[in-house]
Amino acid sequence: MNPPNPTLTTPASGSNQPVAYPCASAQSPAQAETHPVFNVSSELGDINLFDSDPALQEAVQREGAGWAIDDLKQFGALTGSRDYLYLGYLANKYKPELDTHDRFGHRVDVVHYHPAYHELMRSAFANQLHSLPWVNPVAGAHVARAAKFLIQAQVEAGHICPTTMTFACIPSIRSTPKLVALWQDKILSPQYDPRNLPASQKNGLTVGMGMTEKQGGSDVRANTTVAVPVHQRGPGEGYEITGHKWFLSAPMCDLFLVLAKTDAGVSCFLVPRWRPDGSKNSLQVIRLKNKMGNVSNASSEVEFRGAFGWLVGEESRGVATIIEMVSLTRFDCMTGSTAIMRMGLIQAIHHCQQRAVFGKKLIAQPLMQNLLADLALEYEGALALTMRMARALDQKQLDTDNQHENLLARIATAIGKYWICKRTPNHSYEAMEVIGGSGVMEDSPMPRLYREAVINTIWEGSGNVQCLDVLRAMTKTPATVEAYFKEVSLALGKHALFDQAVERLQAEFQNRENLEFRARNVVDQLAVVLQAALLLQHAPDYVATAFCLSRLGQQGMHNYGSLPVEVDATAIIQRTYQV
Template identity: 45%
Template sequence: MHATHEVFNQPEPLADYDLFDGNRALRDALKFNAPGLETTELSRLGGLAGSAEMQMHARLANVHGPQLHSHDRFGRRVDEVEFHPSYHVLMKAATSAGLHGTAWTGRGESPHVLRAAGFMMFTELEPSILCPVSMTYAVTPALRSNAAIYADWGPKLTSREYDPALKPWRDKAGVTMGMGMTEKQGGSDVRANTTQAIADGEDGWGKRYHITGHKWFFSAPMCDAFLVLAQAPAGLSCFFLPRVLHEGSRNAIRIQRLKDKLGNKANASSEVEFHGASAWLVGDEGRGIPQILEMGTMTRLDCALGTSGLMRQALSIALNHTSQRQAFGKRLIDQPLMRNVLADLALESEAATMLAIRLARAFDRRGDADEDAMARLLTPIAKFWICKRGSHFAQEAMECLGGNGYVEEGGEGVMARIYREMPLNSIWEGAGNIMALDLLRALRKADAGAALAHELSPARGAHPALDRLVAALPVRVEEMATEVEARRLAQDVALAVQASLLCQAAPAEVFAAFCDSRIAGNWGQAFGTLGAATAFDAIIDRAMPC
């Protein structure tokens, strides 16, 4: 008798590989944006994040999602979220790598670029747990507006120790922080917030308030503290709200329920109510919006980094699968149409990586007028364009695997998780319309045009289509009477900046294929429609993960 269940032509999963050493686009982006960067730590993180053991923890943290316990068995209110042990393994790895707050310690010339590269690679392992990591990164500089709190919490926010226990900050070696902005009636319109703050004297942390109200999206509710918005007598203000108070009692934060989300399953997102919760003013009363803008800039950087990391992961899985899978007498990767798809995905991934790392460089050079202007420009276009491309990218990469990519099981089942994760970064911290409007406002400032022209000048004369696009941008900004075409402008500025970066930091064949397709129009309306003259072999070989 013959066996009926012999398994063959099934690719081995992509595991136990180095995410850093195998990512030439990322390494070249780092060489261009931070030439003297010490990458030993990144190489170590790349090996850890690509290991089969850590991939197992990522799977378990998603399969066994967080569970809310509002009361203990005696009926006492506890408002705790329980996580699978693998979640804590991942959190410990991320904080040990310094992805949360260590960029603010200022060690080395490019701490934000270093952290950005690590954040991208860790996203390839597991993006969900990076929500509290990203928020800790974002709130740290804003917390400096309250010197007393920052003196106590600052060193613990940049510590590489992870301690998930609910206890006072002074008893912990490391802490994490979250944010609470969105309310059910307002969404991005935070000025519509109804949560109220009532003054309650002063102490060693400054002006103390009681906060009463709700937050519709309150992500990572087990963080040690949060920056929240509430209406004070002088208007919308920013407050520091700890989970546990000085004496060890729990603050009056009531977790109503956890969100049942499309993706991001390992992270707990919640709805909460504050019942006279104790909080301390950060900054001045009525100045909550500027505080939000500062924090939003940081989290928007992480949206671009995160989507770029997910693109790279999806591409790597597709390349791994097609290199092993046989169809119609040869490997999938040797089929001409598949090569077109893979090369097209590789171009998109590399362009996203270049733009995201370039934005991180701007944060390392704060105080430089041109870099400050570029941070204002690049933040909305990177968030808008990279994140908009993510879902389409993931769908096409999944199709490279066929049915294997659509199932949740096994190593290639990660592709389904990537696909579900992709829309998050586009929605979170300002959806596409908000980003396009932010860009339009930034471009209308006096210094913006000059900064953008300086950014694009190294690629002048390198490709005629790029030259035409760049020449037209100032006129388009000047003549744009309404915001109705702001999205198209954001797209084109993003493409121009990506092309300029590729011209300087990528091989000539990558730059040429990007410009021919994305800018000159020798491209269809789906991935895999590059022109026949494209250097497919060189582009695919460059993108191989190992």
């Protein structure tokens, strides 16, 4: 990616005046241009990431956040500017670096980031990506926040990780009033404060989390980290923690939600980077993870050597306490993957609008239209499901007695996290292939999008974990299945293929044999049918019909770019990206 305002001149030695490079002339043919540069694309930038996305505008209005439209327009203009998009490039080009000790030998455990990372964090917090539904708990707040999150995540994904964790920690922390009184106001502060100071001295706080250990991974009950009370037991009391975490993101956060075992069982703790007395807590960073993606975000391995932490919730209820946080971070994985789809899609369309092949623009080539329209349909389905779940989160927060929304959020968030995150890597690859050789260059955003797409499928529980979670919801709370079919029934009668798909899915649930072995196939169907139901209700007919024909037909799912001839590809593409 080229800088937004490249310098074309250099200053002469000892002078502040720019001096132009010499140009070739008829008298110096050896220095002449060998060829004109034409029929190439240009850097995507200075677009409004909200105004250019009709499907997102419709979803925001439909799901209850119409009051946020003006704010989203302003935010879309900011994030789509060339200068802002360039911050994402810089934050990933210059990776975070760890200093375990200072030059005098003191243990410091400090991670240094490029200024672009801090600027993205500052902007995210100023725009309340970490706090909006908690500080303004009105109908549509989760929807508005999800829309902002989706826009911001198109720019850069690494800084989204601590933003998400800070947002998602609130329900867990609210289980313990003592900790709410100590920290909630600073966690929800719009001020991003990166200074390496005790939390009590800062203007705003960020929150990370550490669950997995070497021997356990997703099986957190296999964890060996232990905690013992400093004085007395109970929520909000101090404990000393000894053990390790194989993944802890991001280590420069001020507070961390961590799982450790007490005599009673797996429990949840809030561990500060600095102890209450102002001394450094014995949370030691062993190394930063050398990840293939999400490189601007410092993920780390840590060891606790008698680290201080407060008990969150009750002892032995650690998984139940932290799962409130995990459910929200999983939702943000859905949203972040949808954002990756969106950025890859508009990069591909932008390229095809400028590049000509065989006598006409790529955007007018029938086979390319098929591919672009298919990629657009995938985004439309992902967006519809994501924003519907945002409305469910609103209802869950504001109307705790709304059983349908609570049950739907329980099962459909796991479905969406599995399906959307799983579909994104190949979506990103196809967008990269549209651009061709230039798309695999590291100064293009496409390789970064591809690497990020792989991360979200694993973060917060892999595909198999999500499928097992769906089965757990079905088994422990059968009403979740009823809520699912109640939701999809709203679209019955709108398309024959959809009605047939619902019948097939209902038949799947009549057969309980080998259900775990068949789980991926079942959850695949749950996802596509739910997306189709939402599009049939809310999207233009040509979008919903194309989705049903390509995803629910007897031919089944194929590689992207295999839409049937009945599809109006031109209309789908024109709707997708409007500038």
